[in-house]
Amino acid sequence: MPDTFEPHNIIVTGGCGFIGSNFVRWVAREHPGVHVTVLDKLTYAGNPANIAGLPESQVELVVGDICDADLLDRLVPGHDAIVHYAAESHNDNSIANPEPFVQTNVVGTYRLLEACRKYNVRYHHVSTDEVYGDLALDEPRRFRPDDPYKPSSPYSSSKASSDLLVCAWHRTYGIRATISNCSNNYGPYQHVEKFIPRQVTNILCGIRPKLYGTGENVRDWIHTEDHSRAVWDILTKGRIGETYLIGADGERSNIEVLRQILSIMGQPEDAFDWVRDRPGHDRRYAIDPTKLREELGWRPIHTDFSEGLAQTIEWYRSHEDWWRPAKEATEVKYAAQGQ
Ligand code: NAD
Ligand code: TDX
Numbered sequence: 349m350p351d352t353f354e355p356h357n358i359i360v361t362g363g364c365g366f367i368g369s370n371f372v373r374w375v376a377r378e379h380p381g382v383h384v385t386v387l388d389k390l391t392y393a394g395n396p397a398n399i400a401g402l403p404e405s406q407v408e409l410v411v412g413d414i415c416d417a418d419l420l421d422r423l424v425p426g427h428d429a430i431v432h433y434a435a436e437s438h439n440d441n442s443i444a445n446p447e448p449f450v451q452t453n454v455v456g457t458y459r460l461l462e463a464c465r466k467y468n469v470r471y472h473h474v475s476t477d478e479v480y481g482d483l484a485l486d487e488p489r490r491f492r493p494d495d496p497y498k499p500s501s502p503y504s505s506s507k508a509s510s511d512l513l514v515c516a517w518h519r520t521y522g523i524r525a526t527i528s529n530c531s532n533n534y535g536p537y538q539h540v541e542k543f544i545p546r547q548v549t550n551i552l553c554g555i556r557p558k559l560y561g562t563g564e565n566v567r568d569w570i571h572t573e574d575h576s577r578a579v580w581d582i583l584t585k586g587r588i589g590e591t592y593l594i595g596a597d598g599e600r601s602n603i604e605v606l607r608q609i610l611s612i613m614g615q616p617e618d619a620f621d622w623v624r625d626r627p628g629h630d631r632r633y634a635i636d637p638t639k640l641r642e643e644l645g646w647r648p649i650h651t652d653f654s655e656g657l658a659q660t661i662e663w664y665r666s667h668e669d670w671w672r673p674a675k676e677a678t679e680v681k682y683a684a685q686g687q
Pocket of ligand 1: 362364391396452476477507
């Protein structure tokens with residue numbers, strides 16, 4: 349039977365990033381009795397505007413680094429759970445400069461686990477399906493929770509390392525922890541460095557979208573709101589010490605997604621550039637979410653990808669003031685990499 353847990357006062361790390369802020373806004377709306385302390389360093393990927401307008405009585409922002417043990421000593425006591433989203437999250441950046449990935453994703457997770465041990469706080473660890481490596485394009489298999497870890501990039505290996513720390517801290521010190529590994533998220537507030545926002549904002553700027561390699565690589569897309577609900581279900585009903593995979597049967601090749609974006613935005617289907625492939629580029633991710641569905645009864649709500657994509661494109665159209673400040677620097681960085 350699942351353990352049940354009723355959180356009242358939680359810390360959400362990385363709550364000013366894409367997925368973390370969607371989770372914070374979802375909790376504020378769906379569980380108004382829960383207080384959320386957002387702990388975020390506000391790196392290039394963190395933006396306080398992502399959680400602006402939420403009631404101060406419900407959501408408080410603390411600007412700081414998860415690697416700062418003294419800060420955690422001041423902040424963590426009195427909270428009943430940490431939901432850990434903060435990370436360096438972009439594969440291409442990790443290939444160019446792995447150091448901050450090891451620091452934030454590995455050392456940062458270690459510091460949070462130590463704080464949970466010291467103050468007996470429940471911990472949920474948000475991770476990625478990339479820890480399992482990749483699948484062939486034509487094999488029927490999908491990732492399952494007990495598959496071996498085989499990460500490919502500095503990013504995914506740093507996330508895999510952090511997952512293993514959680515398992516060890518649970519087994520050795522009895523930390524009350526759960527892990528979730530989710531597939532590719534899409535939706536509002538995603539940084540313009542990522543695939544879908546990059547292509548959408550390129551088109552809005554009159555720049556041709558950029559497709560890596562052959563474009564055949566497959567990603568398993570899930571709307572970020574469905575991810576938020578799954579994390580909440582795992583936090584409140586998941587079994588301690590367990591790993592749950594989160595996915596919504598959303599497998600699509602990159603070229604298919606790009607053609608859908610071009611079509612929704614009224615562009616010819618070949619109006620894009622082929623660019624240099626990502627070194628070590630994972631071919632395919634695919635999640636088998638059976639455990640999450642059967643144990644916790646979770647189901648995705650956003651099952652129509654075309655509709656979710658059209659809404660996301662509309663969000664970028666109407667929030668140019670949000671993405672414009674990051675756009676130029678992001679494209680300069682890509683151009684220097686030949687991408
Ligand atoms: P993001 O890059 O949009 O946001 C990361 C947030 O973490 C930012 O607000 C940043 O300021 C903050 N941060 C970074 N370093 C920090 C530090 N040292 N201390 C405190 N805050 C720090 O990332 P995202 O795409 O929202 O991903 C969130 C989490 O979800 C990550 O753990 C990622 O591995 C995981 N995940 C992402 C996806 C995806 O599709 N994007 C899929 C599965 C899992
Ligand atoms: O311009 C691009 N052109 C392109 O073809 C970009 C930015 C990406 N791509 C390809 C690479 C990938 O096959 O699109 C796919 C998606 O790329 P990203 O958005 O960079 O995501 P990915 O590398 O799959 O990782 C994402 O999902 C898992 C998140 O960034 C991770 O944080 C998460 O763990």
